Amino acid sequence: MSTNTFIYSLHLADNALILAQRNAEWTGHGPVLEQDIAITNISLDLLGQARNFYQYAASQYNNFSDEEKKAVDKYVPRVWKEYNRELQEDDLAFLRDEHQYLNLLIAELRKGDWAQTVLRQFFFSTFQFYLYQQLQSCSNKDLTAIAEKSIKEVAYHLRWSSEWVIRLGDGTKESNQRIKNALTDQWAFTGEMFQPASYELIDVFSLKDEWLKKIETIFAEATLEVPKQTWMQSGGKEGRHTENFGYLLTELQYLQRTYPNSQW
Amino acid sequence: MEPQEKLFQEKIDNEVRIEPKDRMPEKYRQTLIRQISQHAHSEIVGMLPEGNWISRAPSLKRKQILIAKVQDEAGHGLYLYSAAETLGISRDEMIEQLHSGKAKYSSIFNYPTLTWADMGAIGWLVDGAAIMNQVPLCRASYGPYSRAMIRICKEESFHQRQGFESLLVLSKGSEEQRAMVQDAINRWWWPSIMMFGPHDSESQHTEQSMKWKIKRFSNDELRQRFVDMCAEQVKLLRMALPDPDLKWNEERQHYDFGKINWEEFWNVVSGNGPCNKQRLGARRKAWEEGAWVREAAKVHAEKRAARNKEQTAA
Amino acid sequence: MMIFFKKYLYGDYGDKETPQGINSLGTQANEWPLWEVFIRSKQGLDHKHVGSLHAADAQMAIENARDVYTRRQEGVSIWVVESKYIHASNPDDAESFYEPANDKVYRHPTFYDLPDEVKHM
Numbered sequence: 001m002s003t004n005t006f007i008y009s010l011h012l013a014d015n016a017l018i019l020a021q022r023n024a025e026w027t028g029h030g031p032v033l034e035q036d037i038a039i040t041n042i043s044l045d046l047l048g049q050a051r052n053f054y055q056y057a058a059s060q061y062n063n064f065s066d067e068e069k070k071a072v073d074k075y076v077p078r079v080w081k082e083y084n085r086e087l088q089e090d091d092l093a094f095l096r097d098e099h100q101y102l103n104l105l106i107a108e109l110r111k112g113d114w115a116q117t118v119l120r121q122f123f124f125s126t127f128q129f130y131l132y133q134q135l136q137s138c139s140n141k142d143l144t145a146i147a148e149k150s151i152k153e154v155a156y157h158l159r160w161s162s163e164w165v166i167r168l169g170d171g172t173k174e175s176n177q178r179i180k181n182a183l184t185d186q187w188a189f190t191g192e193m194f195q196p197a198s199y200e201l202i203d204v205f206s207l208k209d210e211w212l213k214k215i216e217t218i219f220a221e222a223t224l225e226v227p228k229q230t231w232m233q234s235g236g237k238e239g240r241h242t243e244n245f246g247y248l249l250t251e252l253q254y255l256q257r258t259y260p261n262s263q264w
Numbered sequence: 265m266e267p268q269e270k271l272f273q274e275k276i277d278n279e280v281r282i283e284p285k286d287r288m289p290e291k292y293r294q295t296l297i298r299q300i301s302q303h304a305h306s307e308i309v310g311m312l313p314e315g316n317w318i319s320r321a322p323s324l325k326r327k328q329i330l331i332a333k334v335q336d337e338a339g340h341g342l343y344l345y346s347a348a349e350t351l352g353i354s355r356d357e358m359i360e361q362l363h364s365g366k367a368k369y370s371s372i373f374n375y376p377t378l379t380w381a382d383m384g385a386i387g388w389l390v391d392g393a394a395i396m397n398q399v400p401l402c403r404a405s406y407g408p409y410s411r412a413m414i415r416i417c418k419e420e421s422f423h424q425r426q427g428f429e430s431l432l433v434l435s436k437g438s439e440e441q442r443a444m445v446q447d448a449i450n451r452w453w454w455p456s457i458m459m460f461g462p463h464d465s466e467s468q469h470t471e472q473s474m475k476w477k478i479k480r481f482s483n484d485e486l487r488q489r490f491v492d493m494c495a496e497q498v499k500l501l502r503m504a505l506p507d508p509d510l511k512w513n514e515e516r517q518h519y520d521f522g523k524i525n526w527e528e529f530w531n532v533v534s535g536n537g538p539c540n541k542q543r544l545g546a547r548r549k550a551w552e553e554g555a556w557v558r559e560a561a562k563v564h565a566e567k568r569a570a571r572n573k574e575q576t577a578a
Numbered sequence: 579m580m581i582f583f584k585k586y587l588y589g590d591y592g593d594k595e596t597p598q599g600i601n602s603l604g605t606q607a608n609e610w611p612l613w614e615v616f617i618r619s620k621q622g623l624d625h626k627h628v629g630s631l632h633a634a635d636a637q638m639a640i641e642n643a644r645d646v647y648t649r650r651q652e653g654v655s656i657w658v659v660e661s662k663y664i665h666a667s668n669p670d671d672a673e674s675f676y677e678p679a680n681d682k683v684y685r686h687p688t689f690y691d692l693p694d695e696v697k698h699m
Contacts, residue, residue, distance in 0.1 A: 017324075024318045024327075027334050028311035029546065031554025032610070033342055034631055034642040036311075040335045041645050044328060051324050090323045114557045163637060170567065171560030178556070255322035255380055263437050264322040264380075264430075285666060339646050346630040349612060355632055356609045412629070561634035562610060568635065 003071045005140060006060045007102070007199040010075060010092065011237060012143075013053030014103035017093055019124060020046035021252060022111045031114055038160060042121065045153040052146045054089035061087045075100055083261045094256040098249055099239035102197075106189040108236070108245050115178040118164035120186055125157040126214045127193045130207045138201055162218045169222025176223065183227065191232025200237075276477050281407040284350040292476055296406055297351050298367070299478060301358045304344035306370035307337045308362075309543050313377040314386060322380055326430070330383060333423050340416045347408035363548050370394075371529075372459050374537030381434055381441075381448035387427010389449075389456040389494065395420050396490050397460070400480035409478075428497065435501045442503075449498070450506040457521075458529045460487035488518055495519045612661040613639040620653035630661065 023043040030036030061069065061076070069076075077095035080087060106124060111117050132154055135147035168175040194208040216226055235241065255264075269289055275282060282288060311334045318334065321327035345355050361367035372390055377383070398420065401413040431448075434441045461467060461483040473479035491510075498505050509522035531537070610632040616625035628647045633639035639658040648654045 021319060024331055027318055027331065028308075028315040028338075029550040031550070031557035032632065033308065033338055033345070034633065034638075034646065035557075037335055037338045037342070037645045038641065040331055040338070044331050044335070047324065047328050047331070051328075054324070093324055094322075114554070160641060167561050167564040167634070168557075171564040172556065174556045175560030251319040254320050259322075259438065259440060262322075262441060263433050264326055342631060342646055343629055349630060354609060355612075408629075558610065558634075559608065561638070562608070565635040 002060070003064075003068055004199040005143070005201065006057055006064075006072055007075055008201050009053045009057035009060065009143070011102040011197070011199070013050045013057060013092070014101050015107050015124075015128075016046040016050035016053065018101070018103045018248070019107040019121075020044075020050060021248060022107065022109075023117070023121075025111045026117065039117070042157050042160070045150075045157065049146070049150050050093070051089055052149070054092045056142050056146065057092055058087045058089050079257070079260065090256065094253050098241060098245060101241070101245070101249075102239060103236050104189075104192055105233055105236040105242055106186065106192065108242060108248060109186065109189065110244055112182065112185075113178060114164075115168050115175065116182040116185065118161050118168065119179055119182040121157060121161035122165050122218070123186065123190050123193075123215070125154055125161055126211055127207065128154045129158050130210050131202060131204065134202045134207070140201065143201070162214075165218055165224070166222045169219070169224045179222070179224065183224065187227045187229060188231065188233045191230075192234040192236060195232070195234055195237070197237040273475070276405045276475075279403075279477075281410065282405050283407045291472075292478075293351050295473065295476070295478060296409065297348055297353050299473075300344050300348040300351075300409055300412075301353070301361065302368050302370075304341045304348060304358065305362045305367055306373065307341035307344065309369045309373045309547060311337050311341075312543055312546055313373055313375070313539070314383060316377050317380060317383055320380070326383075329426055333387070333426070336419050336423065340412075340419070343412040343415055347406075347412045350408045359551060363544065363551065365535075365544070368533070369543075370459060371532045371537060371540075372455050373543060374532050374540045375451070375455050376538050378451070379444050379448060381431065381444040382452065384427045384430035384434065384445070385448040385452040387423050387425075388431055388497070389427075389452050390459070391420055391424040391427060392494065393456045393459040393490055395424060396486050396493075400486075403477070403480060405477035431501055435503060445501065446503050449501075449503055453494075453506050454525065454528075455532075457487055457491060458524060460484075460490065462526070462529070491519050491521050610634045613643075613658045614661050614664060615639075615643045615647055616657040616659075617643070617647055618655040620651070625655065625657050633658075 020043045023039050023046070026036060026039045027043075028036065030039060061072070064072070075096075076087070077091055077100070078097065079095045080091040083091075104124075106120060109116075109120060112120075129151065132147040132151045135143050136151065138144060138147075165179065168179045170176070193211070194205050196204050212226070219226055256262075268287060272282075272286075272288060272292075275286075282292075314330065314334050314337075318327065318330050321330050345358060348358060349355060358367065362369065372393075377386070395417065398413055398417055402410055402417055404410040404413060431445050434445045464470060464482045464484045467483055470479060470482060474482075495505060495510060495512075507522045509520065511520050512518075513520045532540070535541075611634075612630050613633055614630050615628050617628050618625040631639065631642050631646060633642050636658060640656050643656045643658055644654075648656065
């Protein structure tokens with residue numbers, strides 16, 4: 001059970017880190033200065049969440065018995081093992097191999113245009129909001145604390161992104177078309193959120209109805225339709241990623257891999 | 265001097281702030297628009313060389329710090345555009361001037377960021393030079409400008425400290441990291457002291473700007489202060505500034521330093537720097553690709569307003 | 579060459595700096611409106627003017643103000659008003675009382691309605 005908490009922490013951390021990485025790509029390239037600031041703010045929030053989860057994961061691991069460490073060995077970075085020191089947040093964030101990251105695939109999709117960014121954020125933040133609500137009352141005190149700290153900002157992300165979905169859906173013909181295209185691209189990646197993985201402490205399947213209701217409400221105002229398609233992509237929670245992921249990791253990990261075991 | 269201009273100059277001499285609705289000489293207004301908007305453009309373009317390294321930051325903490333710094337710069341640009349708009353120019357007009365090449369931005373940002381150590385070097389040297397220029401502007405004669413500068417200076421000193429601290433950590437690290445630091449300093453030192461502009465003897469507008477308290481110290485004065493400060497600080501890093509002529513002058517009580525390569529300076533300012541085209545290109549691209557977004561938000565707001573009107577009328 | 583370059587000193591350009599004003603109404607028509615931002619800090623007694631920003635609607639203006647002017651502090655009160663709805667006095671300038679159109683807070687050219695014949699102002 002406790003080893004599940006460790007793995008689950010990694011999943012929650014990876015979700016936040018990978019999406020933070022994507023959102024930060026807008027820095028200096030946003031459609032307007034004020035929105036540049038807004039999206040980077042969201043990135044910072046997510047990065048803060050990621051750090052909390054990675055730090056918790058690292059401290060869990062460092063306090064594991066030898067047996068427990070053995071049980072989670074395949075989740076731990078190879079390279080770090082040579083350093084002969086305690087596991088730290090950065091080791092987990094920067095040194096795992098591709099198949100060891102457990103984030104939702106939707107987080108690693110390319111940032112695309114503004115429509116793709118805000119739609120993805122909307123899907124993700126709606127999910128995160130209901131998830132953290134549940135986490136706030138789960139049995140693990142550390143996860144509860146992180147969820148409590150984070151839920152206000154997630155509520156903000158949800159509001160911000162839903163307003164943008166409405167603006168673009170009910171804006172011009174072009175914006176409407178663009179967000180429809182984004183919807184076509186992304187819908188198949190939303191199902192994974194509700195497919196439970198063995199290590200998850202929250203029953204994510206139970207979040208689906210509330211999530212869908214929120215989507216439908218906002219879509220109605222945005223003059224968008226919820227797609228009928230039911231076939232969903234998956235694999236992220238098990239470490240099977242999209243083609244995007246390799247490139248993302250290359251940038252993320254470059255310095256830590258090139259200058260091993262250094263101080264920054 | 266006409267009586268109105270005399271009154272205006274008296275205000276300035278008595279350190280009374282000029283506010284947006286006050287009468288002012290047209291030249292004063294034009295000079296301010298130019299200076300403030302170019303400062304704003306510098307902040308925005310400045311986001312790009314540093315933004316380059318966000319995806320590759322070597323630790324979570326450094327990634328957070330860098331994103332926050334670049335975000336701060338966006339905010340500074342915003343404060344300054346806001347101050348400039350009080351003088352009768354719009355944000356869109358200013359952006360157009362930047363993109364068309366009519367308005368300039370600090371040419372330091374036309375240099376490339378090649379390694380992680382560049383981030384620290386920029387914080388220490390570039391922000392350091394900027395602060396030296398900016399602190400006096402907190403007492404600039406134009407109210408909105410000085411208030412914006414006060415906000416900016418508060419945040420900027422933080423950036424400089426973080427940059428220096430980052431270099432300090434690297435300088436205590438591996439041989440490769442130490443070499444990275446020295447290399448970054450070698451590339452950023454001279455462009456940083458060029459940030460103070462040409463020698464006083466070559467600077468046309470300084471005299472009038474100083475009379476109007478838009479500029480409070482001369483280029484050479486600020487540059488000397490900066491050199492003196494950095495010459496001491498570099499010792500803490502156990503690195504060297506790339507200037508064989510840098511030497512303490514006991515008589516002047518200042519550091520003597522070498523000749524600036526003005527040919528490089530003028531070339532970079534006029535568009536021949538390593539990254540000029542890239543920087544402006546990136547800004548133009550972001551603006552053009554964002555047009556449909558801005559349009560959509562505007563149209564949506566209008567639709568909403570029209571609906572509200574209908575509802576209240578009903 | 580040097581004379582040519584000197585025109586482009588950092589901080590200087592050209593001698594006649596004129597914003598396009600009414601001439602570029604084209605670009606301004608597409609612009610998001612300007613909003614003035616007033617903040618009352620957590621311990622503060624009243625709202626202070628902190629600056630301005632562009633936003634398409636009030637909701638966006640408030641969110642932007644939170645991001646930019648409060649850095650997302652809690653317990654802060656934000657007011658946003660479209661600049662065009664603010665009317666201002668100028669106690670120093672006696673002449674302003676004789677120019678009723680001169681009660682706008684800024685000199686922003688779009689605040690002024692001028693006849694078509696006045697092309698370059």
